[in-house]
Amino acid sequence: MRIGETHAPQGTSIAVEGLTQRFGGNTVLDRIDLRLAPGQVLALLGPSGCGKTTLLKLLAGLTPVAPGHGRIRFGETLVAGDGQFVPPEQRGLGMVFQDYALWPHMTVGRNVAFALEMRGVPRSERAERVAGALEIVGLKGYAERQPSSLSGGQQQRVALARAIVAKPQVLLFDEPLSNLDRELRESLCHEMGLLLRAMGTTAVYVTHDQEEAFALADSVAVMHGGRIQQLSSPEQLMQAPASALVADFLKLGNVLHADDIPPAWRVAAQALARDDRHQHLFIPQGALQLGTDMRAAMRAQVVAQRWRHGRFITQVKTGAGCKGLSFTTAQRLGADAIVDLALDWPALRWLPQAA
Template identity: 50%
Template sequence: MPPTAKPAVSTQNLRLDYGDTQILRGIDLDLPAGQTLALLGPSGCGKTTLLRLVAGLLAPSAGEVRIEDQVVAGPGVFLPPERRGLGMVFQDYALWPHLSVAGNVAFPLEMRRVGRSEIERRVGEALRRVGLEHLAGRSPSALSGGQQQRVAIARAIVAEPRIVLFDEPLSNLDRELRENMVGELAGLIRSLGLTAIYVTHDQSEAFTLADAVAVMDRGRVAQLAAPAALVEQPGSAKIAEFLRLGSLVPMRRAADGWAVDGTGLALAGAPLDAAGETAQVLIPPRALLVRAPEEARLTGEVTALHYRDAAYVASVSLVTGAAPVPLQVTTNSPMRLGERIGLEIISERLRWFPAEANTTP
């Protein structure tokens, strides 16, 4: 973002407390116009609460929210949702059962007292954008889950907001439909030039949709980065585990470097400033090359196998002569359970972390 550009949405030291319980613990975010930010994390991490504070459905205990450089929540200031100029799409769609598809989409405009001819034009355009213009007269109950979600999206964009908030909008859909919808939604957000905040617990959704992902952990942003940067440079072992980036292996300092704890397996590539006697190393699938057993220094046994994203992902128990080390390997060639394979570790692709309590964010 250029130095003079103002973020479309920003928060500064945003906090929310319920009594003595801290829900959000000081959130600082800047979202440039035209970009999508995904709030990613497990249930209870604070992502939906943060979205509701931006929407105006909750008031913060401290800090402020700015939308296009206007303070909408802060000390002595609180603008209700209808004055923030936002579109919102919820997990449960929130469609009126007694209104038609067109009636649901028209509702925000009727609340703004927009003229009838303008309402008809905008509703028709919004339904065309989501591919439902032919269902304008239907009842929402007659639609599939994916069609109902499209109605909710049309209603969110009909007033032509510059910013749209999404609260796990695809979580009620089955997996195949969800995978199709996330691509469509990403294209729609881009084609309309929207700024979006998207709450999800699904990593694939976040990485498909977002320009930047905020991984949340117990009311804080643990790391904020582009999807590729999160994969290449996770900020902690906890984040690496949550994102399922590979195997986290405990390490112990040895006389000539570092060895896998409980084994004699040495690994190169530890950072020179690694302190202490223990550490953790992330071994992602891309750091492992499969070889014939007779050609490799390391061998492992395939313990599980599944097909994902046009490749085979194998769980391999590395045979070290002591405790087995579980790893994951990606290959284009099928393997058999119990098969012994050779492995080569590419040390430059390892990611080292200081020893820490390794719990999921």
């Protein structure tokens, strides 16, 4: 198999129900529910401390599920919960960590072969499968090298080969690219996406990097404070964030609390449909622009501009005591310049703080 080829899924489905994890009095995961179809890639995305790694460790079996704190199924098999516990080595897993976790005293080939040795796979078959896994990750001919002689990106490829060599039904990734520089991260992320599609393995991928999550995953669980705020496809998350927390974390636009809406926009904002729980006005990227041709235009003063992805991200203030806003434009504007801002009202929505 090579990157780009597709195979029938060899992964299993994953179902998590009511999963809760407490450390002392601290609830780190709070009744997590999720379902993943065979061969799907799920990203767990959220800020530091939101519980991503804790959830991954429960899936791996590195942390047991406490009695009455939910259950985890791989396919039809209950792997944790209700008094059942399948240990990590019997869950059909491959794991890739941030720090590569290669054994420094073993060659690349032995590092990759180790999981097969443990399973008692005969030597001749081992050599073939190790060579195959190294070829898949672009390290053909590296079997006799020492890990210390490889770059960070190459070491992470070895870790990936080691994770896939035993043909796992589930691959678990914990921030695997965060030790690499930006360019390498982007190219390896792209390659891993192709590889996961080609292998058809079910995968759960922990990251705090939105670009990585959106590039790799079929669905993304945005986590905050031990809960899944929204579990959707990347497209759906971008088009329809379910809460102010999600819109803000993904930087999808401006999110203004009802009390922070500039006076010039208040009447029009209150005319938009909302219910009592919806206290935040979401202004999607692109709905706030320079110009006076839309309803309730407003003057603002430029605070700062920075260049990103071919546009200027422009921060403005709209009046004393008002919360700052930002929008993108192709125009360079001088600091302190006074500009007219207009809103595309039909694109705006009221959102609840959290889902």
